[in-house]
Amino acid sequence: MPHSNLPMTEVLIAADCWQDQPEAEAVIQRAIAAAAEAVDEDVAGAELAVMLTDDAGIRTLNANWRGVDKPTNVLSFPALPPTGPRGDDEVPRMLGDIAIAYETTRREADEEQKPFDDHLSHLAVHGFLHLIGHDHEDDEDAEEMESLEQQILAQLGIPDPYAER
Numbered sequence: 001m002p003h004s005n006l007p008m009t010e011v012l013i014a015a016d017c018w019q020d021q022p023e024a025e026a027v028i029q030r031a032i033a034a035a036a037e038a039v040d041e042d043v044a045g046a047e048l049a050v051m052l053t054d055d056a057g058i059r060t061l062n063a064n065w066r067g068v069d070k071p072t073n074v075l076s077f078p079a080l081p082p083t084g085p086r087g088d089d090e091v092p093r094m095l096g097d098i099a100i101a102y103e104t105t106r107r108e109a110d111e112e113q114k115p116f117d118d119h120l121s122h123l124a125v126h127g128f129l130h131l132i133g134h135d136h137e138d139d140e141d142a143e144e145m146e147s148l149e150q151q152i153l154a155q156l157g158i159p160d161p162y163a164e165r
Contacts, residue, residue, distance in 0.1 A: 005036050007046040007095060015054035017102040024052060027117045028100075031124035031156065038152045041132045048095040048131060050124065058101035073104045074123040076130035098127035118158045125152050 009032045011025040018024055028050050036043050053061075055071035063069040065077070079094035100123050109119035129145055136142035150160050 005039075005042065005044045006033055007036055007043040007048055008092065009033075010047070010049045012049060012051045014051050014057060015102060017054050018052045021102075021116065021120075023117065024120060027120050028052075028124045031121040031152075032128050034155050035125045035128045035152050038148070038155065039129075039132060043095060043132065046093040046095045048097065048128070050098045050100065050127070053099050053101055055101050055103040058099050058104070061099055071101050071104050073101060073108060074127045075099045076127045078131045078133070095128075096131045098124065098131065100124070100127070112161075114159075114161070118153075119161070121156055121158055122149065122153060122161045125149055 009029055011028050013019075013024075021027075032048070032050075051057075058073075058075060059069065059071040061075055062072050065075070076096060076098050078096040100120070105119055105123060106116060108114075109116045112119070126145075126149060129148060134141070134145045134148065136145050146162055150162065153159075153161065
């Protein structure tokens with residue numbers, strides 16, 4: 001029986017605009033599961049939360065945490081690593097939190113002529129990879145992260161989001 005590497009993912013809807021996307025939670029759960037199965041990091045039983053917000057909510061987060069006073073599509077907030085030894089009876093490891101903004105996600109999907117669910121999947125995968133330590137601060141890291149995103153999305157039947165650059 002194959003080992004499952006699935007984290008526990010809680011999706012929180014924090015903005016009414018997401019009511020237009022009743023499948024959003026299932027899309028995110030599927031994307032996070034595919035990403036977790038594709039990476040070397042052991043995330044089995046770890047926890048993360050995905051907050052579905054609007055542009056105003058993500059703008060506040062972006063301003064408060066990154067000093068950038070504008071909305072963005074996705075933000076990731078990796079949890080601090082635990083300190084001290086870990087016992088078997090402790091609470092699950094926290095990976096962190098992801099926030100995704102509806103209006104920006106919708107606008108980008110429309111502009112790029114992509115299905116909304118495909119773009120949402122990409123943002124969930126992107127956010128998850130940040131939680132486990134990937135970044136795109138330099139060209140080499142960006143290429144590595146994008147390649148991993150492409151592989152994960154291909155597993156989901158989603159076309160390469162970087163193909164038209």
